Amino acid sequence: MQVAVIGAGVVGVCTAYFLAEAGHEVVVMERRNNIAEEASFGDAGILAADAVAPWAAPGMPKSLFSLLMKPESPLFLNRTWDPALWSWMRRWVKECDIERYRHNRRLMHRVAAYSQEVMQYLRDRHQLDYEQTTGYLQVYRTERELQQAKAAFDFLTESGIRHDILAMEDVRLLEPALNSSARLAGGLHLPQAESGNCPLFARQIRQLAQAMGVEFHFGCDVKAIHQSYRGVLMQVDDLNLSADAVVLATGADSAALLAPLGMRLPTQPVRYYAATATIRNFESVPLNALMDETYKTSIARMGNRIRIAGTAELGARTATQREAALNTLLKVAYDWFPDACHYNAATFWSGNSLMLPDGVPLIGSTSIRNVFLNIGHGTAGWAMAAGAGKLAADIVSERATDIAVDGLSSLRYQH
Template sequence: MKVLVLGGGVIGVSTAYYLAKAGHEVQLVERQPGVALETSHANAGEISPGYSAPWAAPGIPLKALHWMLMEHSPLHVYPRLDWAMWRWLGAFLGNCTLPRYQRNKARMVRLAEYSRDCLRELRAETGIHYDERSLGTLQLFRTQQQLDDIHNDAAILQAQGVPFNILDRDGVIRHEPALAQVQHKYVGGLHLPDDETGDCFRFTQTLAGMAEQMGVIFHCNTTVQGLVASGQTLSGVQTSKGLMQAEAYVLALGSHSPLLLKPLGIHLPIYPVKGYSLTVPITQPEHAPESTVMDETHKVAITRLGNRIRLGGTAELNGFDLSLPAKRLATLQYVLSDLFPNGSDPSKASFWAGLRPMTPDGTPILGKTPYSGLFLNTGHGTLGWTMAAGSGRILAAMLSGQAADIALEGLGMERYG
């Protein structure tokens, strides 16, 4: 089957790879000069099935008010005349109940666990390298209240069969020795031993090269301008280089997906939630993180990627703005200096921002649309890197007429009516 994949981030490239592996004739369209140059470029590096959870959770509305009053706040909302943003926020608040949180987290963990297994299988088959580490994620709690509040998450992890360990200070230090020098700043943590880390940009670029060797054709510097429908069938894609046609189309354009679907009468509740990252070279390895530490107070992940430390965090609702405010940089610099003050050279840091395609319930949108031949692989939010391999493999199975390896209940657009 001839398949056109729209989008060259980690989701689109993973989809193209698995489609080619399944024997399809695949082409990919990307507006940038190469792949993984937008949201997949400099993310936090976490591959975190155990930490997969919706942002919409019980108590979040009150916590959000508290966060926005913090000096180094993890949340920023810019009021604007943007109906899509307010509609998304309304749906988000509607998911901040315990039953919906438990349902949504279970869906996310199901896909994330499967995707992690797919990534391990891909690594074994191809030998792909991307500064990978398999030492888990440490969720770091600065207050006793944070430590006491993890019981709901622990119950869901246990029900899903996800290994975890609740740690005191000594346990934290055993997993992250560099935190010994700041042990007065936290009370404990949650360790997720099956989580991994890796450079998403390096992975995506390398996988794209492998896909190209398998016959995938990449059309970079090519902008998708619109979807062309004939009745209830997608008949083509209008691009800056003309009309492109195939037998099936996979939309993997992240935050831009709803803009293309709206003229077809499809309204996806995906909104761009801006995040920032800071990358610094390691100068003293013994004072750097071993894997990923998630600062629960500031919602900042600190990850070791080869000879670099990558910090990623902040949730900012401000449309498609990609500016780099000094205040956001200051938050990442503060977390680095507060937890790992001696491991790196901040004077050589690089600062970046990207737009995460968030759904109000946290779960991505995979599968069919009302238009024959049009499929979705989008809305992964902060977990695109975590869920990429599994999502791509699921789409390849769908287009091949095969059953997916996991239950797909709750992963499609039909959950929004």
């Protein structure tokens, strides 16, 4: 078939690759001037499938909302009355129920663990090097945070996932560069998890996709999608282009294309922030990718640089970067690895990802014939991209998928 993929982030590029591998004629349309220029560009770099979890977790509303008043909060909420945002927040709070959390995390882990296998396949087949390192460490500053993480620890144990719950002394032995004066209660270590450079990986997959005949068109603003006698009709700038099928990998802008089709899904663009700093002292850099559970901020090495990423801003009205969010990133970096980088010369980024209340992405068919989705991965976009791309390609091709896809389609919201 002729298949159009809208969006050239890491999810869209992976989708195009696997569609081409399945034998389709594929065109990718991207409104920016290159691939991976939005959420994928500022990706945290974490490929920890076993750590992928919904933000909607037991105790999370109380924890996050208590931080809203603090200057270094990991959450920023536009207090202007926005009915759509507050409706989304109510749904999100309901998903923090323990049973909903377990259900949602199982679905997310299913996709992320499968994606890890697909990444291994891609790396082995094509000898990819995307500045990857192994090991992921979650650090907890207080005993209270450790107690709140019990549901997450229980999930890992019940799922048979290799992990180590570490006392403070063991965390410092595992990560000797940690600032000795930083407050620390304990940690969780996932030894098999990875981190790396997401935009570099996306560029490598693009080259492989192009070698299979995939065409990439940039500066294309897809304004609307309509059904047609042969498949779908897309309004691209002032042109009408047709295809047999279309896959939306459109990230934060998905709602504008879906609403005219009658799909009003509970999506919410969430702005995330990242800082990238050049390493100045290689003896002081982390050996593992690190997640500060207090500030929901990660630190990962990418070659000779460090990426610090996190904080979430809901209801952002402008593209202006929030100074408090940038300060939170730098605080976390200085707290844990004060001598590692030239933080005063860091470059900053902010951009939107699409999030659903339950955190589970939308992958596969919709109620609209020949329109498929691969959206809503939130901050776990790269961790799910390869697997989600393969799943979407198999569904478009009407092939049996390697893993179950129940619970992943948009139909869970359309009843």
